[in-house]
Amino acid sequence: TLSLGRQVPEPFTDDEVRLLEATADQIGIALENARLYSELRRQLEELQRTHAQLIHAEKLAAIGELASGVAHEINSPLTTILGEVQLLAMGPVSDDVRARLRVIAEESGRAARIVQNLLLFARSYPPERRPCLLANQITRVLDLKVYQLQLDGIHVVKDFLPAPPVWADENQIQQVLLNLVQNAHQAMKSAHDKGVLTVRLHREAGGVHVEVLDDGPGIPPEHLERIFDPFYTTKPVGEGSGLGLPVSQGIVSEHGGRVWAENRPGGGAAFHLVLPVGGPGPVVEAPRELPLPTRPLRVLLVEDERRVADVLANLLKSLGHTAEVALGGRQALERIVDNQYDVVFVDLKMPEMDGRAFWQELVARDSPLARHTIFMTGNPRSLEALADEKAGTPLLAKPFTVPELSAVLRAATSAG
Ligand SMILES: Nc1ncnc2c1ncn2[C@@H]1O[C@H](COP(=O)(O)OP(=O)(O)OP(=O)(O)O)[C@@H](O)[C@H]1O
Ligand SMILES: [Mg+2]
Incomplete structure (x- = not known):
């Protein structure tokens, strides 16, 4: 037999060397098998994750498809209704009838807006920008989450300094803020089932700056680069799809702003959002009064x-x-x-x-x-x-x- 601990300074015999080689081969094969096995398992997990992400992405695409189909189907009858109402209102009708016609017109407008919201949700509608106070948007998003945050023992601190409005689509900005708040919430909840969520707002040279700070586990430095990649998630399948941050980044850069992440010196993650204080370009508005036609067309x-x-x-x-x-x-x-x-x-x-x-x-x-x-x-x-x-x-x-x-x-x- 082979004794590796032998003290005698004699050379190994040929038999011993052969045995040693055979053993080394076996060990090598076993190690290689273990590596292959863990690689296979990693690939299988990745495949499962990718599969789940694909299903999720497909679902989103299906909603978008459905929404745009529905939009077309509903907007046609709405066009007829609104058109007919406007034609009636142009004629000689009593004030009472005119008031009712206005109700019909307003309600058709409302239905049209619902369709637009559906499309917005499916992210297929061009943004509607207007001056918007970020403090109000943050408050709205926090109000939406207040109950869940409380339930999970998360204390919210708001620290707002005066800031001018930004030129933005309110719905989209709310979506961005919601994603950031949601991530902070999930991070703190999974780390220690309580926490402090701080949202700060202040004006700076480049625009209005929002910080969403948590005291969760923070983000491993090597992940900081990747968290804005689509489908990058560290959450279990079914819990995170890895779309929150890339979607938010898309929205923010469409608005000419910037969003980035850091780790806080005392622990936890910090997400920063800066939106420019620009006003609108020249607005082309539909005239309120009917312009007289220059010539019959x-x-x-x-x-x-x-x-x-x-x-x-x-x-x-x-x-x-x-x-x-x-x-x-x-x-x-x-x-x-x-x-x-x-x-x-x-x-x-x-x-x-x-x-x-x-x-x-x-x-x-x-x-x-x-x-x-x-x-x-x-x-x-x-x-x-x-x-x-x-x-x-x-x-x-x-x-x-x-x-x-x-x-x-x-x-x-x-x-x-
Ligand atoms: N506040 C945070 N603290 C720690 N890690 C974070 C924080 N915010 C984001 N991350 C990391 O960034 C990853 C990507 O976030 P993102 O919002 O894009 O996707 P998600 O939260 O995993 O899924 P989804 O938002 O689609 O439900 C997260 O999985 C997490 O690892
Ligand atoms: Mg998220």
């Missing part, structure tokens, strides 16, 4: 939904224009050959030839109408697809008001 409406087409035609007539309806792109193209139009309204989503294909055909034919096209859509998402191609084109989002209709007409006729 000949309008072609390309819209597959009869009722929407009819109400739009009547609204245009009420503004002093003439309107003809084509229920599809091909039919419209035939008409353009014999007739002269000043403006064409085209619905983006139509079964046989969609609005974009129609417009491309106008461009191909070198028709001057290509420069006087107004796109209509019940689904703001479809605008994204169009954005690069035809930036600055007048767009009419359904449902619309008469002032919006006038504004878009004016934009289309003033274009080259």
Whole structure:
């Protein structure tokens, strides 16, 4: 047998060396097997995690799909309702009836906003920015979470210094703040089932600065780089999807701001958010009063939904224009050959030839109408697809008001 502890300074025999080699081989194989096994297990875990993330991402995508489909379907009838109401209100009606018509118009507007919120949730709606006080947004988010925080023994400290409003989309900013508060909450809860959440706000040269501070475990330095990566999470499957921070970062940079993380000297994590105090650019607002049409326009409406087409035609007539309806792109193209139009309204989503294909055909034919096209859509998402191609084109989002209709007409006729 082999004794490794032998004291005698004799050389090993050939047998001993062979035995030693064989043993070393066995040990090597065992080590390699162990490594392979743990690698396999790691890969399996990663696969399971990726799978769960994929399902989650797919769910989000499905909600987005559903929301934009619903938006289109609901916005069409809303367009008809709002249009008809506005037409009625233009006629000779008593004050009592006018008041009721206003209620209908307001409620259709409300329904339209609900659809917009649904799209916002699915993150497929362009932001709506206005001056917004971050202190109010923080308070709103903390109010939302106050009960859960209390339940988990988390004490909230607010430390706000006066700061001017930032130019931001309130819903999106709330989403960012909620993600940060949620992360701090989860971190403290899992670390020691209690804690202090501090939210600070102050003005600085670059804008308004918000700090979300916790006294949880903090973030291992080697993770700091990765926490903003999509799907990066240290939470168990089903608890975290790793989307909170990347989504927040996307929103913040769209707003021209910055978000970053640090560890606090005394322990815990610090998330910083800076949003610029910029105002709006020049705002193009729909005029409140109906502008008098400069001249009567000949309008072609390309819209597959009869009722929407009819109400739009009547609204245009009420503004002093003439309107003809084509229920599809091909039919419209035939008409353009014999007739002269000043403006064409085209619905983006139509079964046989969609609005974009129609417009491309106008461009191909070198028709001057290509420069006087107004796109209509019940689904703001479809605008994204169009954005690069035809930036600055007048767009009419359904449902619309008469002032919006006038504004878009004016934009289309003033274009080259
Ligand atoms: N306050 C914090 N303290 C410690 N670690 C944090 C903190 N905030 C974020 N992290 C780390 O960053 C990772 C990514 O956060 P992110 O919000 O993007 O995803 P998540 O919280 O894991 O999942 P989701 O937000 O999608 O539910 C977290 O899993 C966690 O490891
Ligand atoms: Mg999170």
